[in-house]
Amino acid sequence: MxxxxxxxxxxxxxxxxxxxxxxxxxxxxxxxxxxxxxxxxxxxxxxxxxxxxxxxxxxxxxxxxxxxxxxxxxxxxxxxxxxxxxxxxxxxxxxxxxxxPSPLAEGGTASPLPLADGGDGPFEVKFVDERLKTLIAFLFMACCMVCTTTALAIVHDRLPDVPPLPDLVFDWVPQWDLGLPISEYLLIASMWTAIFLMIFHRYRWIVYRRLFMIVGLLYLGRSVTMLVTALPVANTDYYCSPKMNHTSVLVILERIGMLLSGLGLSVNGRHIYCGDYIYSGHTCVLVLSALVVTEYAPRKFLPLMVGVYLMAMTGIVMVSISRGHYTVDIILAYYITTRTFWMYHTIICHVELKKSGSTNFLSRVWWFRILQYFEANVPEGRLPKHFSWPLPFPARWQEHRWDYTE
Structure with missing residues (x-):
């Protein structure tokens, strides 16, 4: 046995x-x-x-x-x-x-449905445009921009009549007034590069929505910091419109219209009001454009990414040496822009972070509920690097697809 x-x-x-x-x-x-x-x-x-x-x-x-x-x-x-x-x-x-069960099936963030635009397998997730949400995000951004211009229209009359504050860059680098228009032309070029990339992205409505949300957050925060602390003019050679002793609502509305018509740029001669220092809007747009191109462009577009980053760095240097902003404005703008962009994309890439909970401290930011609404039906993870022709004509171009892998 x-x-x-x-x-x-x-x-x-x-x-x-x-x-x-x-x-x-x-x-x-x-x-x-x-x-x-x-x-x-x-x-x-x-x-x-x-x-x-x-x-x-x-x-x-x-x-x-x-x-x-x-x-x-x-x-x-x-x-x-x-x-x-x-x-x-x-x-x-x-x-x-x-x-x-897979967490993708929980909370309605993703489902094993075929792609409506030509997915290759039965388990491809579906990306829905949700254009109404994109419109709401655009209105949110527009309201935040109006808040920023309103703050500048008010702060203009509260500027202290004192010399510029001490700044290391101002002390070490001579002033070059031509740097400001150069930085704004670089800003326009980098911004339109990011816009064209989003236009040709196959899931462009999702990318639009995210960009509108982030830009709105940046400009809303900028309106608060400008309003609470008024700094003296950094460049005494820059023309500022005369201040008024009694600012009426009509005057503020007129200033808002003037600023919005010029998109906040000085190259068109419509940015004649001073006080928009903390934090730098030029730096926000330059850095955000580089971040968008890096996130949504494929690796084959590496020369484009390098070019956008060079434009961003050069534009920031030009803003500083032209005395368009104090150095602290630029540092704060870089920090706030990158952290907002990275925080937003970290949350949307992980399904657990999109849920409120006692251990999810990212859910305590005030705009978390807005993010949940905009990203409720978007699958977790990074968007595929897929591109397509954005216009309904010519018809033969509608079938063109440019799909890239990481």
Whole structure:
């Protein structure tokens, strides 16, 4: 009996070793079942009641494809049953625990639906335009820009009549007034580069919505910082419209219209009001354009990315040496722009971060609910680098697709 027991034990171990050896090759077909299997989670090779603990360690981790939930590893194995007749193993059955549902299916953020615009597989996620949300995001950005121009129209009459504040760059670098128009031309070029990239992006309405949201947040914060602290004019040679002792609502509305018509730029001669220092709007636009191109352009566009970053750095230097902004304005603008952009995209790339919770501290920012509304039906992860022709004509160009991988 002892010899029979030892023989049986050795046979069982040999059978399990062979099963491990042949499982990876057989699992390429996805689902492993045999005629005697009881369901999609059983792997049967042939028939008995001996329980063997699941394998441990990091050496052997084949993945088992489950038709509804993706993949699970052999860590999910509950038991291995081996049956024998007259001491000879005749069947081995592995009972695999059903893997938990994918988080993509929770909360409505993604669903295994085919792409409406020509996905290649049945498990491609669907990206919905949701143009109404994009319109709401645009209105949010427009309101924030009006708040910024309103703050500047008010602050203009509150400017202190004192010399510029001490600044290291002002002390070390001579003033060059031509730097301001150069920085604004670079700003226009980098901004339109990012806009053209978004226009040709296949999921352009999602990208528009994100950009409108981030720009709105930056300009709303800028309106607050400008209003609470008025700094003296940095460039005493820059023309500022005369201040008024009593500013009426009509005067403020007139100034708002003047600023909006010039898009806040001085090259068109309509930015004649001073006081918009903390923090730098020029730096915000330059840095944001570079971040957008980096995030949504494929790697094959590396020369374009390098060009946008060079324009951003050059434009920031030109703003500083022209005394268009204090150095602290530029530093704060860079910090706030990059952190807002990275925080927003970190949240939307992880489904768990898009949910409110006691351990999700990112959900405590005041605009988190707005983000949840705009990104509720967008699948988690980064948007694919897919591009298409944006116009409904010519018709033959509608079928053109430019898809890039990371």
């Amino acid at each position: 002892l010899i029979l027991f030892l023989f049986t034990t050795i046979s069982i171990r040999e059978r399990i070793r062979q099963l491990k050896k042949h499982l990876p090759g057989r699992m390429q077909s996805g689902l492993l079942t045999a005629p005697d299997g009881d369901g999609p989670n059983d792997i049967s090779t042939s028939p008995s009641p001996v329980n063997v603990p699941p394998p441990t360690g990091g050496e052997f981790r084949p993945l088992l494809r489950h038709p509804g939930n993706g993949y699970s590893s052999l860590d999910n194995i509950q038991s291995v049953d081996v049956r024998h007749d007259a001491g000879v193993p005749t069947e081995t059955r592995i009972n695999v625990e059903t893997p938990p």
